[in-house]
Amino acid sequence: MPRVGLNQQTVVREAARLADEVGFQQLTLAALASRLGVALPSLYKHVRGADALAQKLSALATAELATEMTTAAVGRSGGDALRAMAGAYRDYAHRHPGRYPATQRVPDPADPEHVEAGERAVGAVTAVLRGYGLTGDDAVDATRALRSALHGFVTLEAAGGFGLPRDVDRSYHQLIASMDISFRSWPGTGR
Amino acid sequence: MPRVGLNQQTVVREAARLADEVGFQQLTLAALASRLGVALPSLYKHVRGADALAQKLSALATAELATEMTTAAVGRSGGDALRAMAGAYRDYAHRHPGRYPATQRVPDPADPEHVEAGERAVGAVTAVLRGYGLTGDDAVDATRALRSALHGFVTLEAAGGFGLPRDVDRSYHQLIASMDISFRSWPGTGR
DNA sequence: AACCTTGGCTAAGTAGCTTAGCTTTAAGGC
DNA sequence: GCCTTAAAGCTAAGCTACTTAGCCAAGGTT
Numbered sequence: 001m002p003r004v005g006l007n008q009q010t011v012v013r014e015a016a017r018l019a020d021e022v023g024f025q026q027l028t029l030a031a032l033a034s035r036l037g038v039a040l041p042s043l044y045k046h047v048r049g050a051d052a053l054a055q056k057l058s059a060l061a062t063a064e065l066a067t068e069m070t071t072a073a074v075g076r077s078g079g080d081a082l083r084a085m086a087g088a089y090r091d092y093a094h095r096h097p098g099r100y101p102a103t104q105r106v107p108d109p110a111d112p113e114h115v116e117a118g119e120r121a122v123g124a125v126t127a128v129l130r131g132y133g134l135t136g137d138d139a140v141d142a143t144r145a146l147r148s149a150l151h152g153f154v155t156l157e158a159a160g161g162f163g164l165p166r167d168v169d170r171s172y173h174q175l176i177a178s179m180d181i182s183f184r185s186w187p188g189t190g191r
Numbered sequence: 192m193p194r195v196g197l198n199q200q201t202v203v204r205e206a207a208r209l210a211d212e213v214g215f216q217q218l219t220l221a222a223l224a225s226r227l228g229v230a231l232p233s234l235y236k237h238v239r240g241a242d243a244l245a246q247k248l249s250a251l252a253t254a255e256l257a258t259e260m261t262t263a264a265v266g267r268s269g270g271d272a273l274r275a276m277a278g279a280y281r282d283y284a285h286r287h288p289g290r291y292p293a294t295q296r297v298p299d300p301a302d303p304e305h306v307e308a309g310e311r312a313v314g315a316v317t318a319v320l321r322g323y324g325l326t327g328d329d330a331v332d333a334t335r336a337l338r339s340a341l342h343g344f345v346t347l348e349a350a351g352g353f354g355l356p357r358d359v360d361r362s363y364h365q366l367i368a369s370m371d372i373s374f375r376s377w378p379g380t381g382r
Numbered sequence: 383a384a385c386c387t388t389g390g391c392t393a394a395g396t397a398g399c400t401t402a403g404c405t406t407t408a409a410g411g412c
Numbered sequence: 413g414c415c416t417t418a419a420a421g422c423t424a425a426g427c428t429a430c431t432t433a434g435c436c437a438a439g440g441t442t
């Protein structure tokens with residue numbers, strides 16, 4: 001039988017494509033193998049198993065997301081940067097419905113690329129917040145707040161949790177606008 | 192063989208307990224059956240299958256969460272009500288780590304109790320926002336914002352997504368304080 | 383007491399993941 | 413140009429989990 005010529009990268013990339021098509025939960029080794037034209041156990045030559053594949057997919061998606069967030073914010077500051085980054089975040093989740101959930105996995109400490117990607121993503125947020133004059137503990141709190149808002153919104157939206165007809169784009173716009181206001185007066189919010 | 196005397200309610204309740212112990216993803220019919228002292232297929236006399244069980248569990252958890260949110264906010268208004276409700280929300284997620292994820296499932300339209308529970312939960316949020324003078328489209332946007340923030344925070348926290356040592360309780364407090372500020376000036380945030 | 387509904391059971395089939403161990407390809411050394 | 417060998421594929425087999433089919437007994441109803 002002619003070799004297909006796979007390696008870890010091709011396998012993980014195809015898994016990402018498949019996940020976007022069928023959903024992260026429905027990503028299965030069997031489907032992936034048949035997509036790659038290979039018997040299922042052959043995948044084990046390239047990834048250690050289903051869990052390891054999910055972890056690698058997480059690393060890939062996190063790196064992509066970090067890059068898009070960073071790119072969106074570059075050359076902007078303050079509310080401008082915030083809106084651009086938030087837009088890029090939700091846009092990524094829309095374009096890659098199967099990869100996005102993978103980004104929520106905690107980076108594998110043994111995978112330097114994964115760790116680096118996670119740091120880049122958080123760093124992008126931190127950089128935007130620095131434009132509001134937020135540093136130290138305030139920056140940590142604000143980063144958590146922003147990540148919560150973005151992730152929560154995108155997740156609820158994907159789950160179909162927003163039942164009402166009210167335009168979801170506008171709701172997102174309002175959410176980001178409210179975060180902008182919050183960040184401007186952050187240190188005065190509760191201590 | 193002596194009958195155990197199960198019914199749907201006992202099965203779902205035990206599933207909730209088990210989920211809290213082992214995690215929602217690890218809730219399995221096999222474990223549930225052995226916990227109830229019954230062979231696995233016997234469960235099918237009470238629930239239609241694994242998916243239906245998850246849906247029933249969602250209904251149970253949503254109802255509980257709605258009740259706790261409502262109870263926390265009763266007799267309070269404005270920021271006071273907001274803080275109480277937000278505290279109850281996160282507290283529920285902490286006390287019931289297995290049930291909480293189940294609440295994110297969209298209610299089954301064919302299950303009136305489930306639908307009602309979902310409406311109660313959203314209604315509790317809406318009621319709090321009415322205390323800020325938010326109604327109509329503004330209320331819809333603000334509800335989505337608040338749900339996103341709460342759900343996002345709790346989810347990231349549960350996933351271990353907050354790596355830094357900075358106190359998570361304080362970050363949550365700051366998040367709620369910032370939402371309070373946002374809601375006070377909501378109509379002026381972006382239109 | 384006979385009946386029949388219901389809650390339990392065993393058996394068997396499906397899908398998904400994993401491991402073991404074999405074969406063949408094709409790359410590199412001689 | 414052949415030989416060796418690492419790597420990439422394969423089949424076979426076993427595990428866990430869910431589901432369906434069909435049987436049997438418990439226990440309430442008439």
